[in-house]
Amino acid sequence: xxxxxxxxxxxGGVGKSTTVINLASYLGMRGKKVLCVDIDPQGNSTTGFxxxxxxxxxxxxxxxxxxARIQDAVLATEFDNLCVIPATESLAGAEVELLNxxxxxxxxxxxLLTIKxxxxxxxxxxxxxxxxxxINALVAAxxxxxxxxxxxxxxxxLSQLTNTIKIVKSNYNPSxxxxxxxxxxxxxxxxxxxxVVAEVEKYFPGKVFQTKIPRNVRISEAPSHGKPIVYxxxxxxxxxxxTLLGLELLGEPLELPKKKRRGIFTFSKKSGKKKKK
Numbered sequence: 001x002x003x004x005x006x007x008x009x010x011x012g013g014v015g016k017s018t019t020v021i022n023l024a025s026y027l028g029m030r031g032k033k034v035l036c037v038d039i040d041p042q043g044n045s046t047t048g049f050x051x052x053x054x055x056x057x058x059x060x061x062x063x064x065x066x067x068a069r070i071q072d073a074v075l076a077t078e079f080d081n082l083c084v085i086p087a088t089e090s091l092a093g094a095e096v097e098l099l100n101x102x103x104x105x106x107x108x109x110x111x112l113l114t115i116k117x118x119x120x121x122x123x124x125x126x127x128x129x130x131x132x133x134x135i136n137a138l139v140a141a142x143x144x145x146x147x148x149x150x151x152x153x154x155x156x157x158l159s160q161l162t163n164t165i166k167i168v169k170s171n172y173n174p175s176x177x178x179x180x181x182x183x184x185x186x187x188x189x190x191x192x193x194x195x196v197v198a199e200v201e202k203y204f205p206g207k208v209f210q211t212k213i214p215r216n217v218r219i220s221e222a223p224s225h226g227k228p229i230v231y232x233x234x235x236x237x238x239x240x241x242x243t244l245l246g247l248e249l250l251g252e253p254l255e256l257p258k259k260k261r262r263g264i265f266t267f268s269k270k271s272g273k274k275k276k277k
Contacts, residue, residue, distance in 0.1 A: 002033075002119040004112060005179055006141035011157045012128035015147045015184035017044035018219060019245075020125040022238075025228035026246035028081040032120040035074065038087035039064075039108070039137060040127040041094075046086040049077050050226025053088045061091040063111050064098065064136070070111040079231060083119075091133075098132045105132065105172060109140035130164050138168040143179035147213075148200075150183050150193035158200065178207050182245070186212040210254065211245040214238070 007016045017040065024034045038045040039060050043053055056075075062068035063085065073085045098104040112122065124137040138144065144165060148154045158181070169176045181200055187193055201208045213219075219238035222229045229238045244254050 002035075002116050002122050003143070004116065004122045004124065004141045005143050005145050006124045006126055006134075006137040007145045007147065008124075008126040008134055008137060008161065009146055009148055009157060010128055010130045010134070010161060011148070011154065014128075014149055014154070015182075015213065016040075016128070017042075017048060017125050018223075019145070019147050019182060019184065019213070019242075020045050020123045021048040021223070022219070022228045022230065022242040023245055023249070024082060024121070024123050025079055025230050026242050027121055027249075028079055029230060030246065030250070031081060033081050033118065035083045035085065035115070035119045035122045037085045037108075037112070037122060037124045037137075039091065039133050040087055040125050041089065041092040042127070043087040043089070043091075044223070045125040046084065046088075047226065048223040048228070049079070049082075049084050051075065051077070051084060051086050053086065056086045056088050059086050059088045059090065061088060061094050064091075064094050064107050064133075065101070066107070070115055074115070079228065087125075095131050095133060098136075105135045105139050108136040112140050130160065135164075135168060135172075138165060138176060139172045141173070141176060143177045145179045145182060147182045147184045150186055150190070150196040152192065152196060155196065155199065178204070179249075180209045181207055182209045182211070182213065184213040185215045187215060188212065209245065209248055211241060211248050213241045213245070216241070 007020050020036055024036050028034045036045055058068045058073040063070045063073050074083050076083050126134045126137045148158055181204055214237060216238035218233045218236040219229050222232040225232055233239060240256055247254055
């Protein structure tokens with residue numbers, strides 16, 4: 001049975017869609033069958049995989065409000081072992097429509113249960129809000145991955161999200177766990193960034209991913225080409241970082257193949273940091 005991971009943070013611009021796109025693509029390259037469910041009305045995961053929203057016939061909106069079965073919304077992509085349930089602008093009205101529906105927080109869960117066995121991993125790209133759509137994702141998920149910036153204001157958002165996770169766990173989904181907290185757009189040269197990491201590790205011991213995703217121009221460029229970074233520029237630092245995150249999620253050593261780029265680099269198993277020979 002596949003594992004369902006909600007990628008959530010009520011703050012926007014923290015790399016939720018970027019993480020879904022690039023982590024899912026790496027796992028697909030490794031032979032895992034992966035499904036990405038876009039429940040963000042902005043539809044960034046949808047476009048990031050090169051899917052044209054205007055051509056989408058069945059979307060997450062149709063699935064959530066009961067107009068279509070989830071099987072009818074699954075689209076195969078050009079990338080290895082990777083499918084997407086796309087989002088379109090119509091999803092923006094789903095928050096209001098769901099309020100008057102029965103089982104409004106269980107609708108995504110009930111649909112995903114019918115296809116969970118088909119995939120090894122199912123990632124849910126959540127909107128930047130703690131509304132009904134995000135609650136649906138948390139109720140359906142086995143775990144939550146939380147991308148965040150290493151900034152002090154981000155700590156408040158993390159506190160709010162973890163409180164929501166506790167409420168969902170108590171009332172709807174007792175098996176829900178935090179998969180891990182992922183620092184994105186990270187600059188380890190900044191004292192404040194390292195201070196925030198230390199603070200989060202203090203309150204969430206064992207829940208912070210060792211891998212940190214750096215600011216990287218190639219990661220930013222890839223969505224405009226409709227490609228994940230591991231397909232757009234496999235030799236970039238951005239591709240390396242999401243490869244390491246994939247290895248960490250799979251429980252494998254954080255070690256990349258030796259490669260030539262401004263000298264020969266290897267990655268230590270313990271830190272994942274580059275060491276130049």
